[in-house]
Amino acid sequence: MDLKLEHISVALDHQKIVKDVSLGVATGQFVGMIGPNGSGKSTLLKTVYRVLKPSGGKIFFGGENIQSMRIGASAKNMGVVGQFNNVNFDFTVMEMVLMGRTPHKKMLSTDNEQDRLIALAAIAKVGMTESINRSFLTLSGGEKQRVILARTLTQQPKFLILDEPTNHLDIKYQLQLLGTVKSLGIGILAALHDLNLAAMYCDKLYVLKDGKIVAAGMPVDVLTEDLIRDVYNIDCHVDVDLRTKCVSIVYRPLDLAMGYN
Numbered sequence: 603m604d605l606k607l608e609h610i611s612v613a614l615d616h617q618k619i620v621k622d623v624s625l626g627v628a629t630g631q632f633v634g635m636i637g638p639n640g641s642g643k644s645t646l647l648k649t650v651y652r653v654l655k656p657s658g659g660k661i662f663f664g665g666e667n668i669q670s671m672r673i674g675a676s677a678k679n680m681g682v683v684g685q686f687n688n689v690n691f692d693f694t695v696m697e698m699v700l701m702g703r704t705p706h707k708k709m710l711s712t713d714n715e716q717d718r719l720i721a722l723a724a725i726a727k728v729g730m731t732e733s734i735n736r737s738f739l740t741l742s743g744g745e746k747q748r749v750i751l752a753r754t755l756t757q758q759p760k761f762l763i764l765d766e767p768t769n770h771l772d773i774k775y776q777l778q779l780l781g782t783v784k785s786l787g788i789g790i791l792a793a794l795h796d797l798n799l800a801a802m803y804c805d806k807l808y809v810l811k812d813g814k815i816v817a818a819g820m821p822v823d824v825l826t827e828d829l830i831r832d833v834y835n836i837d838c839h840v841d842v843d844l845r846t847k848c849v850s851i852v853y854r855p856l857d858l859a860m861g862y863n
């Protein structure tokens with residue numbers, strides 16, 4: 603499914619946090635949102651998955667105005683992997699992952715064999731098969747994040763929202779998570795901090811600063827030394843592989859640069 607935001611603004615505590623943002627994610631496209639801490643990325647994503655209401659503008663999901671869709675209908679098709687995975691009750695890994703089937707089930711119906719097979723396949727995909735009976739609360743931050751991804755895969759969503767999904771993951775699992783979601787071939791909107799990973803996996807980037815989009819386009823066009831300096835206030839060197847158009851960024855923090863003479 604595709605997603606379109608038209609002139610979205612969001613106010614929190616009487617303050618405008620997101621200001622007149624328009625963006626689009628086509629079916630099958632992996633779109634990244636980058637920008638400094640506090641620039642409004644999570645606020646915008648929460649508005650898309652309907653935890654927050656916009657103060658202005660429209661959101662179209664699969665061509666339909668999301669405001670006129672039942673919450674259940676949008677939740678069934680939209681998977682979310684967030685930054686924080688706190689739960690108050692102690693569930694096993696299998697129980698956590700099976701919760702991904704909830705949007706597909708009628709009230710009070712129990713999990714069937716097919717639900718279990720879908721959950722087991724997702725658990726295997728994130729490399730957690732040996733831990734299916736472990737308590738979720740006893741897992742490390744990265745293991746929890748992988749279980750949350752398995753839960754989202756079990757939901758079989760038609761669109762994915764990722765809010766800093768690689769927090770807590772070591773480099774192997776960062777690459778695995780982004781590779782796994784990309785291979786699903788569905789629309790993805792992801793807030794990412796790692797610009798090198800964003801460049802590797804995203805088809806398109808939007809750059810947010812102070813709640814506004816200040817640049818958009820393919821990573822190779824957006825991630826320039828000038829833009830990174832303007833938005834993050836840091837010097838860097840950007841290399842572009844002319845054959846693959848792959849971008850790699852090396853940062854030059856001022857305090858280290860002084861010792862380079």
Ligand SMILES: Nc1ncnc2c1ncn2[C@@H]1O[C@H](COP(=O)(O)OP(=O)(O)OP(=O)(O)O)[C@@H](O)[C@H]1O
Nearest residue numbers: 614615619637638639640641642643644645646793
């Ligand atoms: N409930 C709230 N009430 C008031 N201000 C809020 C609320 N939630 C977030 N903010 C503020 O809105 C701004 C944007 O926050 P948001 O979490 O969307 O930024 P972000 O770009 O996702 O940041 P980060 O990269 O640090 O995760 C911040 O200044 C934050 O303090």
